Amino acid sequence: MTALxxxxxxxxxxxxxxxxxxxxxxxxxxxxxxRTWLSPLLSPVERFIYRVCGVREDDEMTWYxxxxxxxxxxxxxxxxxxxxxxxxxxxxxNPAHVDDMAPDLAWNTAVSFTTNTNWQFYSGExxxxxxxxxxxxxxxxxxxxxVGIAIAVAxxxxxxxxxxxxxxxxWVDITRCSLYVLLPVCIVVGLFLVWQGMPQNFHAYQSVxxxxxxxxxxxxxxxxxxxxxxxxxxxxxxxxxxxxxxxxENPTPLTNFVEMLLIFAIGAGLTYMYGKMVKxxxxxxxxxxxxxxxxxxxxxxAYWAEAAGNPIVxxxxxxxGNMEGKECRFGVAGSALFATVTTDxxxxxxxxxxxxxxxxxxxxxxxxxxxxxxxxxxxxxxxxGIIVFVVLTVFIAGLMVGRTPEYLGKKIERREVxxxxxxxxxxxxxxxxxxxxxxxxxxxxATLNNGGPHGFSEILYAFTSTNANNxxxxxxxxxxxxxxxxxxxxxxxGRFAVAVPALALxxxxxxxxxxxxxxxxxxxxxxxxxALLIGVIVIVGALTFLPADxxxxxxxxxxxxQGKTF
Amino acid sequence: xxxxxxxxxxxxxxxxxxxGLIYPLAMTGVAEALFPRQANGSLITVKGKVVGSAIIGQLxxxxxxFHGRPSAAGKGYDPTATGGTNFGPTSKKLIASTKSTIxxxxxxxxxxxxxxxxxxxxxxxSGIDPDISPESAYWEVPRVANARGMSVxxxxxxxxxHVQGRIFGFLGEPRVNVLxxxxxxxxxxxP
Numbered sequence: 141m142t143a144l145x146x147x148x149x150x151x152x153x154x155x156x157x158x159x160x161x162x163x164x165x166x167x168x169x170x171x172x173x174x175r176t177w178l179s180p181l182l183s184p185v186e187r188f189i190y191r192v193c194g195v196r197e198d199d200e201m202t203w204y205x206x207x208x209x210x211x212x213x214x215x216x217x218x219x220x221x222x223x224x225x226x227x228x229x230x231x232x233x234n235p236a237h238v239d240d241m242a243p244d245l246a247w248n249t250a251v252s253f254t255t256n257t258n259w260q261f262y263s264g265e266x267x268x269x270x271x272x273x274x275x276x277x278x279x280x281x282x283x284x285x286x287v288g289i290a291i292a293v294a295x296x297x298x299x300x301x302x303x304x305x306x307x308x309x310x311w312v313d314i315t316r317c318s319l320y321v322l323l324p325v326c327i328v329v330g331l332f333l334v335w336q337g338m339p340q341n342f343h344a345y346q347s348v349x350x351x352x353x354x355x356x357x358x359x360x361x362x363x364x365x366x367x368x369x370x371x372x373x374x375x376x377x378x379x380x381x382x383x384x385x386x387x388x389e390n391p392t393p394l395t396n397f398v399e400m401l402l403i404f405a406i407g408a409g410l411t412y413m414y415g416k417m418v419k420x421x422x423x424x425x426x427x428x429x430x431x432x433x434x435x436x437x438x439x440x441x442a443y444w445a446e447a448a449g450n451p452i453v454x455x456x457x458x459x460x461g462n463m464e465g466k467e468c469r470f471g472v473a474g475s476a477l478f479a480t481v482t483t484d485x486x487x488x489x490x491x492x493x494x495x496x497x498x499x500x501x502x503x504x505x506x507x508x509x510x511x512x513x514x515x516x517x518x519x520x521x522x523x524x525g526i527i528v529f530v531v532l533t534v535f536i537a538g539l540m541v542g543r544t545p546e547y548l549g550k551k552i553e554r555r556e557v558x559x560x561x562x563x564x565x566x567x568x569x570x571x572x573x574x575x576x577x578x579x580x581x582x583x584x585x586a587t588l589n590n591g592g593p594h595g596f597s598e599i600l601y602a603f604t605s606t607n608a609n610n611x612x613x614x615x616x617x618x619x620x621x622x623x624x625x626x627x628x629x630x631x632x633x634g635r636f637a638v639a640v641p642a643l644a645l646x647x648x649x650x651x652x653x654x655x656x657x658x659x660x661x662x663x664x665x666x667x668x669x670x671a672l673l674i675g676v677i678v679i680v681g682a683l684t685f686l687p688a689d690x691x692x693x694x695x696x697x698x699x700x701x702q703g704k705t706f
Numbered sequence: 707x708x709x710x711x712x713x714x715x716x717x718x719x720x721x722x723x724x725x726g727l728i729y730p731l732a733m734t735g736v737a738e739a740l741f742p743r744q745a746n747g748s749l750i751t752v753k754g755k756v757v758g759s760a761i762i763g764q765l766x767x768x769x770x771x772f773h774g775r776p777s778a779a780g781k782g783y784d785p786t787a788t789g790g791t792n793f794g795p796t797s798k799k800l801i802a803s804t805k806s807t808i809x810x811x812x813x814x815x816x817x818x819x820x821x822x823x824x825x826x827x828x829x830x831x832s833g834i835d836p837d838i839s840p841e842s843a844y845w846e847v848p849r850v851a852n853a854r855g856m857s858v859x860x861x862x863x864x865x866x867x868h869v870q871g872r873i874f875g876f877l878g879e880p881r882v883n884v885l886x887x888x889x890x891x892x893x894x895x896x897p
Contacts, residue, residue, distance in 0.1 A: 144872070148877060151876065189717075189724075193720055194712075205710075208710050209714070212707065212713070212714040216711065216718045217718060220722075263788070265786050265788065266786055266787065278725070278730065279725050283725070311713060311717060327733070330737075331736060331737060334737040334740070334741045337744045337748050337761050339744070340733060340737040340744075341746050343746065343747075348749075349755070350757055350765070351752070351771075351889070351892070352764075352771065356765075357784070357785060357786050358758070359785045360746075362733070365733040382831055382833065385831030387832060387835070387836055388761065388762070388785070391748075392873065393877040393879070394873045394877060396878065397877050450795045452801055453795075453827075456801070456804060458821050458824055459821070460824030461824065462795070462828075463824045463825045464800065464804075464828040466831055468879060471878065474877075474878055490831070491831065492831045493789075493791075495793075496792060496794065497795075499794075499795055499796075589793070590793065590794040590796075590797050591798070594796055614794075615790075615792050616794070696794070696796055699796055700796050705796050705798045705801055
């Protein structure tokens with residue numbers, strides 16, 4: 141590890157810290173329906189969309205209607221993308237003459253982008269037309285991010301409203317999110333990325349002959365416009381197979397830095413927006429501090445492991461950190477930081493191949509996802525994910541002192557805890573059970589790229605990533621019908637079986653009356669609360685996943701130290 | 707439910723037109739106007755012919771050129787098949803291929819001092835990494851100098867001129883763009 145490596149992480153964090161308040165303040169205004177400095181420009185567009193779509197702005201929805209609208213929108217988006225991928229051969233913007241996608245792969249991809257996962261069992265440069273990329277995948281990047289943020293906003297409304305049944309209007313929330321939050325950032329930062337060298341064109345692939353006489357095909361496409369929303373919306377689906385490791389998607393160390401900032405920006409801003417909306421910004425900062433501690437813990441381990449390198453390779457007579465699957469311009473520190481950031485959130489973009497990380501370096505992304513991606517988290521899903529943990533923590537604290545737990549003046553009772561437990565249980569059940577099945581059936585073992593414990597890590601990572609809607613991969617694992625179908629189902633439940641209970645929880649909370657804070661109220665903005673919250677997150681995660689992780693990365697680390705290969 | 711599906715369908719159509727078509731097309735127009743070179747792939751032209759892209763690595767085999775890193779993209783540096791080896795740290799294939807890379811490098815660079823640097827014996831994540839570390843470039847200098855009949859000192863100076871430092875002094879790692887270095891190398895010879 142070097143001081144410069146740490147400086148990158150610290151500078152990164154300080155910029156995130158600096159944008160948290162302004163971005164959070166702005167988002168609070170957007171979702172409370174107030175005017176912003178962009179309103180003169182965007183509110184005519186917004187009103188036009190409502191008029192064409194038949195949306196009534198003041199039409200408040202119960203949690204049930206909110207969830208139903210969300211599910212209906214996701215269903216239409218899923219079917220639309222599936223049909224687009226199945227017919228892309230005959231559609232315009234296809235200069236590389238890409239063929240239609242096979243049904244099982246198209247299903248997997250359609251689910252993947254609908255659920256904000258962006259798991260990719262295909263290679264973008266050979267399997268996607270430009271139309272599919274921009275009007276299919278990049279469009280999903282916008283709206284699936286907006287859906288996540290909308291759900292988070294609805295959950296927050298459930299906390300602050302009293303004696304009501306409604307949580308806002310789903311259509312208004314996703315429209316305002318896309319127009320006022322996502323689009324302006326995409327335009328400005330997208331052009332910055334082009335300036336740094338990212339292609340943005342509609343050319344056919346260009347054949348060139350190198351000075352030495354080798355033929356090479358230079359790919360193109362509307363990359364920058366997709367790259368920026370891929371990171372900002374914590375989607376993570378690469379335009380090309382190598383994702384942000386490709387110089388097309390990440391040409392310089394500066395784009396690398398900016399891409400990481402995009403990944404954390406909204407998740408961080410949402411913590412402040414949360415504090416602002418509940419009228420106590422210290423509540424938001426308590427969550428922010430919890431996330432910060434978990435972020436640095438993950439980075440420290442990943443950076444240390446990657447900088448230490450692979451002793452089996454060192455034995456061949458070369459020295460240095462682990463550079464297998466990493467790019468020169470980012471190096472070990474820039475790759476370890478990106479891997480941490482992309483799995484703290486549900487992004488899943490990669491700038492280095494996680495499959496080739498050292499055992500413990502690869503454990504960090506895996507654990508980050510298993511803990512529920514609540515370190516700033518997926519846009520929206522990170523906030524509602526951690527609110528679920530907050531409810532659990534408050535409940536456990538209440539049990540300890542024998543008092544009815546309350547949070548933000550709302551009593552946490554049986555129904556709330558049931559919904560919270562339901563949301564927390566989805567991840568382990570839907571991750572571990574399919575992983576166990578895949579580890580014993582021939583179809584699950586057929587497409588592994590590595591043997592020994594690392595092979596199991598590939599399987600475990602795949603189900604963890606799809607279930608957590610992350611989308612990064614130990615990419616050696618190849619697609620087949622078994623994985624296409626099973627991970628598809630897994631992504632579906634990973635998204636909706638958490639989002640719907642979270643909305644139900646919000647609906648239950650909105651119906652309650654507020655009780656005034658008393659001296660017996662457990663403060664949810666104190667350091668003790670932060671420590672307890674981290675404890676609950678880590679203990680729930682560790683108890684659930686440690687046995688499985690022991691069979692993969694942990695045992696592999698011990699074998700790596702002994703020089704064993706498979 | 708039918709009512710919600712109807713709204714969902716309309717929102718889908720409108721947002722696809724807006725975010726899926728107008729946004730990327732407008733961005734392309736603006737990008738082409740402001741940054742045409744980058745938007746079109748940072749292509750490099752020599753004597754009127756495009757020889758590659760400044761941001762995409764290429765395969766080099768002749769001793770008189772600097773070589774890039776091992777590549778797992780297609781048959782080597784294929785931008786239509788990007789990716790890494792995805793070998794884990796305890797993979798037999800990783801160790802075997804790294805060993806054969808080291809052996810080949812040491813055979814080709816018998817005048818080099820010490821073992822090859824780490825980046826030169828490991829495959830990049832993209833398979834089209836355009837860069838090598840400055841240490842690797844300097845490590846290759848004796849071979850290139852010998853093949854071209856040039857002095858090591860002159861080539862060291864050329865490499866030094868092509869080292870790109872960390873951005874703002876701390877972002878990323880120092881690196882050398884192999885294609886740009888090799889083009890400069892060819893220009894050195896021509897007066």
